Amino acid sequence: MSTNQEITGAEIILQALKDQEVDTIFGYPGGAVLPIYDSIFGQNFLKHVLVRQEAGAVHAAEGYARSSGKVGVLLVTSGPGVTNVVTGLTDALMDSIPVICISGQVPSHLIGTDAFQECDTTGITRPCTKHNYLVKDINKLSETIHEAFEIARSGRPGPVLIDVPKDVQFAKAKYIPKSEVIFKPHRIKSGSSEIDAQFIEKLLEHIQQSKKPVFYVGGGCLNSGPQASHELMKLVQKTNIPVTTTLHGLGCYPGEDPKSLAMLGMHGTYEANLAMNECDLMINIGARFDDRVTGRLDAFSPNSIKFHFDIDQSSINKNVKVDYHTNTDITLSLKAINDHIERRGVNFDQKQFDQWWSQIEEWRGKNSLFYEQGDEVIKPQHAINRLYELTIQKDTFITTEVGQHQMWAAQYYKFSKPNRWITSGGLGTMGFGMPAAIGAQMANPEALVIDIAGEASFLMNIQEIATAVQYKLPIKIFILNNEYMGMVRQWQELLHGSRYSESYVDALPDFKKLAESFNAVGVRAKNLSELDDAINEMISVDRPVIADIWVDKKENCFPMIPSGAAHNEMLLSKYDKEKPENQEKGKVLV
Amino acid sequence: MSNSSVYPTPINAFKQSKRSVLSVIVDNEPGILARIVGLFSGRGYNIEALNVTVVDVESNLSRITIETLGEERVINQIIAQLEKLVPVHSATNLANLKESYEAEICLVKIEFDNEDQDHKILNFADIYRTRTVQKRQHLVVYEISGTSERINKFLDDLTTISGIKVELVRSGPIGLGI
Ligand SMILES: Cc1ncc(C[n+]2csc(CCOP(=O)(O)OP(=O)(O)O)c2C)c(N)n1
Numbered sequence: 210m211s212t213n214q215e216i217t218g219a220e221i222i223l224q225a226l227k228d229q230e231v232d233t234i235f236g237y238p239g240g241a242v243l244p245i246y247d248s249i250f251g252q253n254f255l256k257h258v259l260v261r262q263e264a265g266a267v268h269a270a271e272g273y274a275r276s277s278g279k280v281g282v283l284l285v286t287s288g289p290g291v292t293n294v295v296t297g298l299t300d301a302l303m304d305s306i307p308v309i310c311i312s313g314q315v316p317s318h319l320i321g322t323d324a325f326q327e328c329d330t331t332g333i334t335r336p337c338t339k340h341n342y343l344v345k346d347i348n349k350l351s352e353t354i355h356e357a358f359e360i361a362r363s364g365r366p367g368p369v370l371i372d373v374p375k376d377v378q379f380a381k382a383k384y385i386p387k388s389e390v391i392f393k394p395h396r397i398k399s400g401s402s403e404i405d406a407q408f409i410e411k412l413l414e415h416i417q418q419s420k421k422p423v424f425y426v427g428g429g430c431l432n433s434g435p436q437a438s439h440e441l442m443k444l445v446q447k448t449n450i451p452v453t454t455t456l457h458g459l460g461c462y463p464g465e466d467p468k469s470l471a472m473l474g475m476h477g478t479y480e481a482n483l484a485m486n487e488c489d490l491m492i493n494i495g496a497r498f499d500d501r502v503t504g505r506l507d508a509f510s511p512n513s514i515k516f517h518f519d520i521d522q523s524s525i526n527k528n529v530k531v532d533y534h535t536n537t538d539i540t541l542s543l544k545a546i547n548d549h550i551e552r553r554g555v556n557f558d559q560k561q562f563d564q565w566w567s568q569i570e571e572w573r574g575k576n577s578l579f580y581e582q583g584d585e586v587i588k589p590q591h592a593i594n595r596l597y598e599l600t601i602q603k604d605t606f607i608t609t610e611v612g613q614h615q616m617w618a619a620q621y622y623k624f625s626k627p628n629r630w631i632t633s634g635g636l637g638t639m640g641f642g643m644p645a646a647i648g649a650q651m652a653n654p655e656a657l658v659i660d661i662a663g664e665a666s667f668l669m670n671i672q673e674i675a676t677a678v679q680y681k682l683p684i685k686i687f688i689l690n691n692e693y694m695g696m697v698r699q700w701q702e703l704l705h706g707s708r709y710s711e712s713y714v715d716a717l718p719d720f721k722k723l724a725e726s727f728n729a730v731g732v733r734a735k736n737l738s739e740l741d742d743a744i745n746e747m748i749s750v751d752r753p754v755i756a757d758i759w760v761d762k763k764e765n766c767f768p769m770i771p772s773g774a775a776h777n778e779m780l781l782s783k784y785d786k787e788k789p790e791n792q793e794k795g796k797v798l799v
Numbered sequence: 800m801s802n803s804s805v806y807p808t809p810i811n812a813f814k815q816s817k818r819s820v821l822s823v824i825v826d827n828e829p830g831i832l833a834r835i836v837g838l839f840s841g842r843g844y845n846i847e848a849l850n851v852t853v854v855d856v857e858s859n860l861s862r863i864t865i866e867t868l869g870e871e872r873v874i875n876q877i878i879a880q881l882e883k884l885v886p887v888h889s890a891t892n893l894a895n896l897k898e899s900y901e902a903e904i905c906l907v908k909i910e911f912d913n914e915d916q917d918h919k920i921l922n923f924a925d926i927y928r929t930r931t932v933q934k935r936q937h938l939v940v941y942e943i944s945g946t947s948e949r950i951n952k953f954l955d956d957l958t959t960i961s962g963i964k965v966e967l968v969r970s971g972p973i974g975l976g977i
């Protein structure tokens with residue numbers, strides 16, 4: 210096509226997506242996006258995945274993005290179409306996931322008249338996007354889309370929304386390719402690319418003086434790309450420093466490696482939390498001192514020098530004051546540190562942390578992830594353990610819903626690579642996991658994709674089973690069915706005198722029959738003897754599967770640092786009781 | 800203030816709240832003001848005064864001046880959050896500049912009944928070198944400019960005159976680094 214030719218706004222959108230190498234879009238049609246759907250019809254570079262509710266589209270785009278490192282894209286209509294994605298956009302903002310949402314808007318001349326399916330889309334989504342646009346001028350459409358992609362994926366990634374009135378979709382203009390757009394640096398906020406030599410010197414100095422150091426690794430390491438994990442691995446092996454990761458950091462450092470202390474925070478391991486509490490040097494790589502990690506702030510790691518790597522300037526000193534920080538991309542910084550060590554021939558005394566490690570081994574000896582599997586009722590922890598062992602040989606992507614099952618998945622499923630673990634952390638969105646699995650499977654057609662689910666969360670976006678069936682996406686929904694909103698029940702037990710107000714999930718469907726009615730496959734395990742067979746059947750079928758795993762209804766997730774408690778006030782099992790004064794304090798927090 | 804609640808006092812509380820004037824250069828585009836105001840309301844920061852005007856027509860830039868209250872850490876967090884907004888070029892705390900100047904303008908309408916009041920008003924107007932915008936029987940309108948503090952003092956002094964009626968409008972402070 211000659212670049213001088215004028216094409217419609219709808220065609221410009223398609224051209225721009227092609228230029229941005231988008232091959233998959235999740236969407237749902239409606240009046241205000243019909244011209245775009247018309248352009249999608251009959252072309253073949255872009256695969257459109259028709260979801261069953263727009264919430265599914267945005268979570269699928271998130272799953273696609275997280276599992277591929279690319280930008281996830283969705284298309285929704287005006288009014289209810291776009292209000293349905295508000296939760297997902299907020300989710301993507303909290304968890305720094307690059308997503309582009311294109312929404313239709315009523316024609317320009319009707320904006321402000323309360324027209325049919327009109328809503329103030331940019332107004333509603335302003336606080337839940339990294340940036341958003343209302344494109345009123347067709348001549349700005351190409352550049353706006355290219356800028357939106359650049360913003361979504363650079364610096365700290367996030368969701369960007371582009372609202373396009375219907376008349377702009379019909380209007381004509383020349384398409385401006387990505388290669389011809391000059392981005393204004395102040396609008397892109399890509400973080401610094403300069404290595405902070407002083408920061409590196411200081412860090413190495415402190416490592417050599419330290420007796421009790423720890424790496425605290427978060428989602429920023431993941432967002433910096435797989436190379437960051439590689440550099441981290443190198444640095445850890447050289448320095449012999451233990452590593453703990455946040456929920457989103459899982460997989461950035463191999464979970465089975467002896468230097469891994471596994472996850473920290475509210476449901477983290479004993480050794481991870483005590484190491485954080487007692488360390489004298491904390492090296493934070495792309496984590497944001499979230500309240501789920503820090504516990505009570507004034508008791509958080511009181512005696513450590515803190516180094517913070519974060520591309521987002523506003524993360525520095527937001528919750529916890531740090532001693533040194535850098536806003537340079539993590540991959541660049543870690544690589545510079547490793548290069549520096551090699552060039553200067555810096556040697557680390559392999560005995561330097563012997564005492565620290567023996568202390569850590571002692572904590573590890575508590576075996577805080579211990580559980581007792583009897584011979585009848587399946588323990589949820591055991592179900593995850595078996596799932597892990599039976600899928601270890603495959604390239605497996607795990608998504609989750611939100612609740613106890615999510616925490617058990619984080620504790621008992623071990624990840625050896627980044628981008629294999631896709632969960633809703635910051636917002637904690639029930640209903641995230643299944644559509645996210647659809648997105649992950651679209652991005653990784655050959656992989657095994659499993660949504661570890663709770664029965665209550667699964668019901669929140671259950672309609673998306675039809676999407677998986679339609680596109681022959683063999684995702685697996687592994688339900689730890691405890692007939693309770695288990696995490697709510699757990700808090701009620703610990704903090705509200707076991708008054709289980711409205712947390713029993715009554716009138717559950719028969720998940721096996723439900724699967725069959727959607728033309729998916731249903732399997733069930735009612736007791737321990739059926740567990741492995743159910744898992745094996747689930748994995749072997751090349752179709753979407755719902756596995757209904759009946760687990761102990763009363764099991765709680767431990768260890769647990771109750772809200773408002775400190776890292777060394779952890780509850781290890783049901784035999785530990787929360788101090789009454791802490792109960793009162795914890796109750797008012799989230 | 801004693802804290803009798805079981806709820807810990809959040810760190811962001813205005814422990815050592817300080818008045819700060821922030822100067823923000825932005826692309827003049829639709830929604831920019833809403834973005835900034837939304838940032839303040841959404842994160843629980845205070846806006847004491849706000850001023851927005853285009854300052855460079857050619858490059859389409861506006862300067863937004865915000866007076867806010869908060870301890871230093873909060874102010875630094877506000878600045879970092881402002882700088883994350885896509886249309887924001889820069890956000891500066893005027894207090895952090897080596898040299899900066901502040902000004903505010905205020906229009907004051909004063910209604911009075913008697914000569915004694917008139918005298919007192921005139922006296923203050925003279926001390927503070929206000930400009931007379933309008934003067935009629937029993938009514939005067941002044942324009943006063945300078946630092947916000949100076950205007951506050953003038954307004955405080957007026958309150959010492961009993962029986963007069965004052966109505967006013969203030970632009971909020973603006974400021975410039977040199
Ligand atoms: C959309 C939404 N609503 C409410 C909550 C609060 N919440 C957190 S966990 C949970 C219960 C989840 O139950 P289930 O999916 O069965 O998981 P389980 O804890 O039993 O493993 C609820 C209601 C939430 N996180 N998200």
Ligand SMILES: [Mg+2]
Nearest residue numbers: 663664693695
């Ligand atoms: Mg449940």
